Amino acid sequence: MLQARPSDSLATARRNWATSAPPDHSRSSQVSKASSNSGRACSKSEELDPMKSTPWITAKRSHWIVFLLAVAIRLWSVAESSHVDPAFAFPIVDEQTNVDQARGFLSDGPGHGAPYWKPPGYPALLALIALPWGEIGTAGHGVPTSYAWAVKILQCILDACSALMIVKIAAATAGRVAALLSGLLYAIAAMPVYFCSQFLDTTLFTFLMLLSVFLACSAFADRRVTPWIPVGMAIGLACITRATGLPVAAGLVLVAGLQQGTWKLRGMRAGVVAAACAMAMLPIFAVNLKLGHDAVLISSNGGINFYIGNRSGDGIGSDGLTSVATGPRWDQLLEKSDDLRLASERSRRYYNLALQEILAEPGRWLQKMGRKAAALVSARDVPNNKNLIEETHRNRVHWLLSWLPGASGPLMALVLAGLLIGKRGLRDDDLPLRVSLLLLTLTTWSFFVAGRFRVAILALGCVVAGRGLVTLGLRWRALLVMVPLLIGVHAIPVPARSLMDGYCIDPVALGYVHEKRGEPDLAAQWYQRSLDQDPGDVRALHNLAHLAQEAGNLPLALERFRSATTIAPDHAPSWNSLGALLVALDPPEALRCFREAVERDPEYVGAWINLGQFLESSGELHKAQDAYQRARRLEPARAMPPFLEARIQNKLRSPRSAQRLLRMVNPQLLEPGTRELYEQLSEEVRKQLEDVPAPPDAIPQQPEPLDDADPDRPEERGVVG
Template sequence: MSENNTNQSKVHGWAEWPGWPYVLVGLAVILRLAHIYNSRTNPTFWAPAVDPAWYDEAAFNILRGQWGPFPLFRAPLYPALLAGMYGIFGHDLAAARILNVAVQGAAIWALWRVGRSYFAPAVGILAAALLAINGTAIYFAGEILSTSTELLAAVLGLWATLRLTRDVRPTAVFLCGLSWGLAAITRPNFLVCFPVVLAAIWFVQYRQLSATSRRLPTLALSFLVWFVAAFVPILPVTAANAIKGGEFVLIATQGGVNFWIGNNPESTGILSVLPGYGNTWTMEDAEFEAEHEAGRMLRPGELSSFYFTKGWKFLSAHPGLSIRFMIRKSLLFFNRFEISNNKHILYFAAKSPWLPPLLWLNMGILVPLAALGIWVGRRTFSVQLLAGLILLFMISVILFFVTARFRMPVVPWLSLVAASGLWWAWQRIAVRARAREFLPLLLLVPGIALAHMNLWNLTEAPLGWARYMEGNAYLQLDRLDSARAAFLDAYHDGQALSRTQLNLGVIAYRQGNYSEARRWYEGALDADPTSVNAWNNLGTTAETEGDSTRAIECYERALSIRPTAPDPRHNLAGIHFRLGVAALRAGSDSTAIRHLTRCLSLLPTAITHYDLAIALGRTGEPERALAHLDSALALDPLLAPARQLREQLRGQ
């Protein structure tokens, strides 16, 4: 045997060991379970907020048989899987994370199989290892988000597509379509990848079928089978949206709002910014702004369409800015910087002290190696397919805004081409290749530049944001002293000043410190005079302190900012009702009429109509009194005093 063949044998021999998948999946599971174990002491583990709270609630509702509301706001596959986990283990937030570990373990095993089967055994091992120790993937295993399921969907979709190079029968095509359909109801961004998959089907079958007469019918059948299979998971969702929600929505309505918050005059490309509200907006804020501008109530699908239209108008009106904006987001997509969304990634990853360094193993390592892998494998179908999938998925993300979790589905694909590049380099070193054969390594330079450049001076989010999140969690868990300490840290760090002071006021109020609560609410209004919650809570505090006039002023101010806000509406109705009843008992009928009339304009109830009828009857207005008694009985036919009073008035 020649020296060269001996070296080749050494290069490949270790990769044939059958224990690799067990080692890789075992390592991945251990790392993820360790991080989850470390994270359990943080309050946010037990009190999910923002998107994790939405997924948790959606899964719990599914468990109770409530799949809606329709049309769906988000894709349903992950909430359904999470509901299944809750069905087995109960509403256990630790079990929700265990689901992520299992799903990521399956993704790593599948990635090993794909790499082994369609690249080389060593590539499968390296790709699976890169995903197993990927710090960002480990971090998201501890979050109640669809990210882990998206990783598995990305690998299965790729596997099913590559399998067509060896099996083009309709069953294989059907499985391919089904895998991508399931991916789409995990994250609708996968819909954008469909053209690449269809192009792959065309390429594979066109190459394998030599007779032109057979190509077109076979391709047509394959496309038909693929589309039918892809829409097997999608169409039930679309039908439920149409039948139960009354709107045609393919999968979910989230896209429109996300498109606008990523493409507006205040957008940064990395934060979800709603103009006028910054990045601390709520869905109620988005609904209010859209309905205020439209001049009517909007259904969920209409709301999504409204914001899609608004975003496209902005981009069309500023073509130069739009191009620069998309270039910026494209570069950020491949940057090593992990852009936080719901939570401060670096802060919460540090609950496992060993995890922050592993965050560098995401884009910081994958992008340079992937650039090498794509170049050296550019003539192979597998690499061409991966490059197309990565490109289209990137486009689907930059159309909105870039955050760490939105780009995670491309990580398994990048891991494969990165492993391919790494293996290519190792082979050249092992066989002592000539110097010129190492020239492709120069591609690592632009790859490193792309991954590590910081043209926009990106920095980690202030730690005050993380403490603000912890404060919210402590508040939800009713640990008021810990919540107060966390919010004070956020306040001194200058983060979310209005909301932070609002929550400090809530804590002071719940502890009976009304004067302190009032000061915090006033501070919140200094930071944001349009805070409906601050005006409402200031009114509640004034009412508790016995200042009804001030309370009414605050509630009215809140409603003037947002007429549809439920809390100030109910509170204002309540105080007018109580003042009206007190005036009625004191014999001040005109005052009672004024308060009860205002109460009815805010919140019509049978008892309010009845009390107002009493006051009107006393002031010699029996016809108006009878009208209100009719209204009272229409709302509550069993209200006997109203029926008796109506009979008395009619008998006069």
Template sequence: MKKKAAVDHTDEKSPQTNLSWWRWGADKTDALIAALAMGVRFWHVFLLARSPFSRYLAGDAATYSSWAERILQGDLASLHQGVFYQSPLYPYVLAGIFAVFGKQNLAVFCVQALLGVLSCVLVARAARVLFSPAAGLLAGTLLALYGPGVYFEGLLQKAALDGFLVASLWWLWSRVVVLGGWYQWWAAGLCCGLLTLNRENALVLGLGVLAAAFFCQSGALTPKRRVLAAFLGLLLPLLPVAVRNAWIGGGVHLTTAQFGPNFYIGNHPNASGLYEPLVAGRGSPDFERLDARRLAEAELGRDITDGEVSRFWAGKAFAFIFGQPLTWAVLFAKKILLTVNGVEIADVDDFYGRSRMFLPLKLAFVRFPLIFALGVWGWIQSRARWRELFPVFFGVPLYVLSVAVFFVMARYRYPLAILLAPFAAWGMVQLWAAGKARGRPWSAWVVVSAGFGLSLLPLVERRWQEASTFVSLGDYYLNQEKNPGEAVSHYRKASQLAPESAEAQFRLAEALVAFDQREEAERAFAEAARLAPGWAEVYLKWGQARLSWGQEAAGLSVLSQAAQFPETAGPALRLLGDVWFKLGRLEEAFAAYQKAWGLGKDATLANNMGALLARQGRFQEAEQWFLQACELDPAYAQPWVNIAKLRLRAQDTAKAAQALEKALSLEPGHREAQELLRRMASPGSR
């Protein structure tokens, strides 16, 4: 096929070969597309700047921000991360933005909005070159008004970078098709390498580019040179990361060590197809890695490497797949349907809740069902050109499968919308042409209707997604603004939208405790425990609340439940020991402290153990525990006060004074230390 597919649109494309790269595919309508995209996006950014969402970060966003700060502080290789557990490209991009503009979330949103505008123009130019001028205008307009795209560009999330890189791939591939030179193949491979470094499952697009090198006949390069160029481009960003991971972790990890846990989350007997943490209530990036390792090591009975953790969870997933193939096939089919479903599935941030608050997200009216339905028809209409469009043509089904093999979230699915946009535009052009010819394209309408039908299946409820926005707002007011009253109002909205959400009930309970609404807090804790009986933190915080209300007996009952869960056993046992100590049940307190110590050394625990031993008259042992507390936390003043008490009891006032001075140097306002010094200085104190 000597440019057979390419010359289908020769009249529109041939002038491109003489253009500079920055004018490739350009047209006067680019200005209209850019203006439309920029207007919507910067209006959204303007409103974001006046909202809590520009100031409060949670989940992955908080992790990426702190990671970027560590890079700027000198940890250029991110050694604190060990083997990467999350894909590393986005934190380094964030670090670059912070280096130029300071740690300003608004600057990130502005840069991402500009990338979004550029993405619309790149896709328009690619569609113009590969399909037609009308398709270019439509593709750019679809993305300019794609609401979820505008939304993702207003988050500290790598999805914004995904969109730009996929748009770049479309544009670069149009150059490969027409020019087919070594540089064009290398650039397409490089783009896929960067995309893989940002979104691991996008490796399928890079493999598509390599495969295309065997089939595409554009340009004068031999297949070997095409493959070499694309492979070197793909390898350039990936090789340094793989070498770094091998040097740190001693294993082969192309990008991250997260494959196994993520694969298991999407493939086990109770999987829903959506994200569910390995341990209930611990979906934060801070916990994901710890829990994956802790659970694997507990089952294997030994310490293991990052690679072994990944293989452990992957092995459990494959055991389910091969052990229950029919059950897994049904689950996989469901995940494919979820991948193309019209609902934007949230995790921490939510499109629908923000659409209520930000008018630009409503005015950007294009949604996934429209792009999917028209995109499927355009994709089918392009089937004769599969060799020419190889990586983007086969990239559509391959990307769907690459998402569905794990679990589905809106930000994972987002690159699919960019892949489909030029096909959707071409589908619209074909439908319009058929209408003008007074034909009856029944097959087209059947396909488009079926696409809409699949995308609109009621698989996920939007109210669950909206609830997450109000949970995030509640978190902002409770944790950052220290305004529990305002937090309660948002948590109540979340629990009203999704009354069966344990997270909404639990967050409401925490805010009610801070707001001193005891009866309602008690009901919310009880409801959260009923909805999520395996969520250990619910019992721990419930027990702490009861203790703060002076309800020791009631607190003991729920803390005993918290002590049954590995993730909360340590703090729960310490609190149990504190209560029993307060109640004078010293043997039970000692046993609880010992169990807690076996789970993890802690300065507060060591201090409390010393206080208990002193109460029992075991003064030498008590002093050793106090000294150990000082070693574990050199800034902790209370153990020094307790040491001073022991030395006063032994009538060693000089050493007691030294201990008290040490305590006051650590905590100048420590009242007990000040009182003891006053007593020692008063006449007759000896």
């Protein structure tokens, strides 16, 4: 069978050209004669590189074809999602974590959340994109639609650049034809296209990983030390985007040391990669150590993720495939390390717990590892944040791509076919690609195999798949390889079809999205689904009570709020919401509920505001002032607490203090009705200062600030009486 040998790399070609002998003009006529014989078989050079027979597909044209196709498909997908995805501008679960971290960076600087729970690379990018907007909403809520578009368009362009990186890697390691095929495969790959529409780190991490491998392949073809510097910087940036890049970074250090040369030169190359990688990660470690007061290298969620992927059990969050979202299951996990103060200690605790459970039942753990290995090569993608079956049926672009070779099943079969070819599928100097692909696969296998963690593996695999296509060719013998592999990956029953059809990591999050969109019936269905799965999910019961309250069914709302406080006595939002509902019905009980809320959670800003307003309406102005001061200290950027405190100062005949407090208020952050009250209060204070001049009076001593608390429900913003 005819096989195409990959073309030499750029550096090799230059070296061969420099050392070649002068051309022999005496043989030019023989060459012309041979080339003019069109009736014969292709020349040997054409056999070695079929691109010779299609000169119109130059390298530059290949790049433009792949890039424009990739951008067009991804932009089409995002446009479709903007119409059919209810969570397009309402991030949920991990997306919400990323967006809220970006909000923290905008308001508090790089030290927000230190030591970091998740790698800060992607949230930092979200924060940079948000600079023209200034602020992108309050924590736990949606983002401006224009901002969502900006993020997702940038991710489309970034992922198209990833396709270009694949073309360049394949051109250097497998030839120009394989390069074009590899780039086209990634351009139509379903999973990368899908993640361009999500607020997740998948697109950025994949790009940085491909950039690292491309730079490493170029440096490996060189003999100098300096080309390895950008390799270390790129893989370092990949590590602070997703910590699973750390083993790959170690692998590239090893690759640099294995390049031909003296031992001194090898050591210098390896040292340069390690130093450049460390320089990229050093600022993150410094922030964690200096501001977070904990020696966390990048993030502290590695331990709990390892525990989720290797602990005993077969359900969601314990099957080695899926993760756990906020709710009763997540709370049970956190309770295992509640006694530890430092994030690094908690992370180590989870690693130890995982090892203990592995050693206790090694047989069951081996079965789980087998299931995870099957998931890595399966045609089915393990769902993570959302139900991928629903997402595919909802979006026409995703549905169309699911029938093309870029779907996970055909693409994985092509990757496996390329790997089975062995050395014929890859060059001898492709060591950076092979090491990165191997280590990334092993790292994913060690934790849990969610679909988004397989995207970078498939991206690197596209190089292998493209070379496999060129080597196998369009011949009937290729069917003997491809058909069994295609059937095999589709026959793997992992993940189970029932899991894929009914999967939802957090029904409450989806219900809240529908509630914010003004779809209470759909929201109630998701909340009830969460209660069916976990009857103790107080979040779902609390939100169902709110829906009943908004529908005017106060008896049902009271019943559900009381049930929520009974099921979870420490759930402060339920006490606060119950108190807000009881203000007109049973004032003494309402006061008790507000006090319960701030006692259960002293950092709960909404409860302090409601407690202050209740005390103010009861004439206890000094106690109300204390509550407002506490709220203002907890969340200085919030507009309501200083406005309410200014109103108290005005009632206490302290107009200068009221004026200073009003200067802290951004009226644009107030509700329209409250904004009118703000203007009235400002006018009253101005008149008092004109009519009754008074010496400056100091604002009373305030308690020390605690950590900020995220706003939750509308009543927590305070209801101005």
